[in-house]
Amino acid sequence: MAAVIQAQGLGKRYGRRWALTDCTLDIPAGRVVGLVGPNGAGKTTLLHLTVGLLAPTSGSVRVLGGRPAANPAQLAKVGFVAQDSPTYAGLRVADHLKLGARLNPGWDAALARGRIGRLGLDPVRKAGKLSGGQRAQLALTLGIAKRPELLILDEPVAALDPLARREFLQGLMEAAAEHELSVMLSSHLVSDLERACDYLIVLVDSRVRVAGAVEGLLATHHRLTGARRDPTRLPADQHVVAASHTDRQTILLIRTVGPVHDPAWAVHDVGLEQLVLAYMRHPETTALGRPTLAAVPPDATEVSL
Amino acid sequence: MTWVAWRQQRPSTVAAIALLAVAGPILLVSGWQMTSFARDSGLAACVASGGDCQLLAEAFGNRYRSLLEPVWLLGALLPVALGLLFGGPLLAREFEQGTHRLAWTQSVTRSRWLGARLALAAGVLVVVSAVAALLLTWWYGRFDQLGISGRAALERGSLVPVATAVLAFSIATAAGALTRRVVPALAAGLVAVLVVGLALNLAAQQWLPPRPLTITYPAGSPSPRAGLGDQVLSSGYRDRTGRDLSAQVLDRLCPGTAGQAVDRCLAANGIQRVDRYQPASRAWQLGLAQSALYLVVGALFLVLAWWRTLRPD
Numbered sequence: 001m002a003a004v005i006q007a008q009g010l011g012k013r014y015g016r017r018w019a020l021t022d023c024t025l026d027i028p029a030g031r032v033v034g035l036v037g038p039n040g041a042g043k044t045t046l047l048h049l050t051v052g053l054l055a056p057t058s059g060s061v062r063v064l065g066g067r068p069a070a071n072p073a074q075l076a077k078v079g080f081v082a083q084d085s086p087t088y089a090g091l092r093v094a095d096h097l098k099l100g101a102r103l104n105p106g107w108d109a110a111l112a113r114g115r116i117g118r119l120g121l122d123p124v125r126k127a128g129k130l131s132g133g134q135r136a137q138l139a140l141t142l143g144i145a146k147r148p149e150l151l152i153l154d155e156p157v158a159a160l161d162p163l164a165r166r167e168f169l170q171g172l173m174e175a176a177a178e179h180e181l182s183v184m185l186s187s188h189l190v191s192d193l194e195r196a197c198d199y200l201i202v203l204v205d206s207r208v209r210v211a212g213a214v215e216g217l218l219a220t221h222h223r224l225t226g227a228r229r230d231p232t233r234l235p236a237d238q239h240v241v242a243a244s245h246t247d248r249q250t251i252l253l254i255r256t257v258g259p260v261h262d263p264a265w266a267v268h269d270v271g272l273e274q275l276v277l278a279y280m281r282h283p284e285t286t287a288l289g290r291p292t293l294a295a296v297p298p299d300a301t302e303v304s305l
Numbered sequence: 306m307t308w309v310a311w312r313q314q315r316p317s318t319v320a321a322i323a324l325l326a327v328a329g330p331i332l333l334v335s336g337w338q339m340t341s342f343a344r345d346s347g348l349a350a351c352v353a354s355g356g357d358c359q360l361l362a363e364a365f366g367n368r369y370r371s372l373l374e375p376v377w378l379l380g381a382l383l384p385v386a387l388g389l390l391f392g393g394p395l396l397a398r399e400f401e402q403g404t405h406r407l408a409w410t411q412s413v414t415r416s417r418w419l420g421a422r423l424a425l426a427a428g429v430l431v432v433v434s435a436v437a438a439l440l441l442t443w444w445y446g447r448f449d450q451l452g453i454s455g456r457a458a459l460e461r462g463s464l465v466p467v468a469t470a471v472l473a474f475s476i477a478t479a480a481g482a483l484t485r486r487v488v489p490a491l492a493a494g495l496v497a498v499l500v501v502g503l504a505l506n507l508a509a510q511q512w513l514p515p516r517p518l519t520i521t522y523p524a525g526s527p528s529p530r531a532g533l534g535d536q537v538l539s540s541g542y543r544d545r546t547g548r549d550l551s552a553q554v555l556d557r558l559c560p561g562t563a564g565q566a567v568d569r570c571l572a573a574n575g576i577q578r579v580d581r582y583q584p585a586s587r588a589w590q591l592g593l594a595q596s597a598l599y600l601v602v603g604a605l606f607l608v609l610a611w612w613r614t615l616r617p618d
Contacts (some may be wrong), residue, residue: 055618086407098312103309246513
């Protein structure tokens with residue numbers, strides 16, 4: 001399938017600080033993409049570049065084949081719900097729907113009204129009087145009823161309590177399935193994305209550490225445990241993401257395409273959260289090249305994998 | 306987009322109308338009272354007949370002169386206040402509440418969004434400030450037609466307050482685009498409007514046509530143009546040879562403060578007084594020139610706001 005987002009060496013600099021560096025992505029259509037990384041990793045920058053709120057300092061990004069926000073047609077194809085779900089505090093819920101209708105040629109009024117009704121949002125209530133969860137839902141409704149091909153959400157559930165998070169993501173998944181949307185959402189919590197996403201991008205310190213379909217990531221990452229040894233002497237196709245050692249044992253998280261034959265290792269599957277955390281904790285390793293292990297001396301204290 | 310722009314302009318429009326709803330009746334009622342007092346006291350008839358109405362005019366002045374200063378202040382501040390009210394929050398509130406990210410990711414380009422917002426806000430502002438200007442002009446007219454205040458004639462018609470409002474609007478909008486916060490935008494906008502307004506007035510006086518006229522007459526005697534409502538910009542003294550005299554020289558020549566003795570001394574020495582002035586009849590031309598200057602400078606500030614807002618970060 002065609003790519004929804006194609007980034008080539010994309011970078012963004014604020015003053016002297018690079019918020020995003022050398023980001024290359026090729027995300028196929030029809031995915032629910034999770035963008036995960038610690039606060040300040042560059043997630044919002046990447047999303048804003050994708051919707052055209054920011055212009056790149058270097059490289060380029062194409063979304064659904066076009067330059068972000070280049071023209072009304074391009075804008076119509078991409079829905080965006082910004083961080084903290086901004087809405088006009090002084091405008092009523094109904095005004096927001098009218099705003100959506102006036103500003104978007106593909107507006108689905110029935111869909112918007114239906115969602116607002118199901119969510120129990122009072123149309124005459126001002127957005128400023130809504131709870132955080134209700135505001136998030138209103139912003140999501142605006143994004144969905146625009147009928148975009150790609151919906152991008154920046155930390156959509158950050159302000160919600162656990163129950164509301166679950167409901168919000170549930171609603172998002174249903175809408176994505178129903179309208180054949182591609183979705184990209186960011187979070188600093190893997191647990192938010194684990195249920196919802198089938199494609200994952202891990203962003204740490206302004207760099208993409210790993211990106212790929214969740215299934216593929218889980219199939220190519222393994223946890224190895226065995227007698228203590230030097231992890232640099234692994235076969236060339238096995239890349240160490242994280243290593244930890246006790247006096248007698250070595251535990252590795254590796255990425256490899258092929259099977260692990262060495263009988264000295266016990267091979268375990270990895271969970272998505274474990275995998276993401278390993279990349280976040282060891283930002284010096286990337287899935288793009290041979291990892292450097294200088295930061296992990298042989299007698300490092302145990303790192304839970 | 307028009308509906309969206311209007312819906313977002315509604316609160317400040319309502320506030321502006323409320324402002325007019327307070328100021329309007331005060332002006333109307335006091336204006337009517339002045340008219341009826343002038344009629345009932347016989348002042349109006351006296352002025353119309355061209356007679357000596359000094360006593361009647363004094364009675365009128367004693368009664369209503371105290372209103373002149375507050376109304377003049379209102380006339381000066383109202384356009385600025387309206388401009389700040391419309392311009393300050395226009396962009397700053399969007400940035401402050403993050404709603405620009407909502408607005409700019411709908412299916413409307415940023416330039417069209419901004420164009421519609423600016424055009425609608427400026428349009429409503431022009432209408433509202435024109436109403437305020439007409440009210441004020443009418444009020445000054447009550448004074449002016451009695452030949453009591455030269456100020457009304459020099460208020461330069463209804464155009465200047467509208468241009469002032471547009472200038473304040475443009476400056477506040479630019480301040481909002483730069484500071485991205487409402488309160489700083491309003492504060493910076495107010496200071497900038499005062500500074501820019503003052504600078505423009507000085508510049509207009511220095512360079513803008515029509516140039517001031519000069520009249521020379523013997524010092525110590527009244528100006529031949531007294532009572533014509535001229536705006537005297539500056540005065541100076543010259544001796545018989547046409548040399549300008551400084552205040553110190555004059556003081557040495559004819560010591561003492563103003564008075565008949567000094568006047569006589571000046572006349573005896575053949576000192577001439579020189580006034581640079583704008584005749585009251587030019588009020589409309591001056592107003593036009595000043596308004597044009599305000600609008601041109603306002604446009605520059607709007608270009609700045611436009612450039613800052615449309616340039617992706």
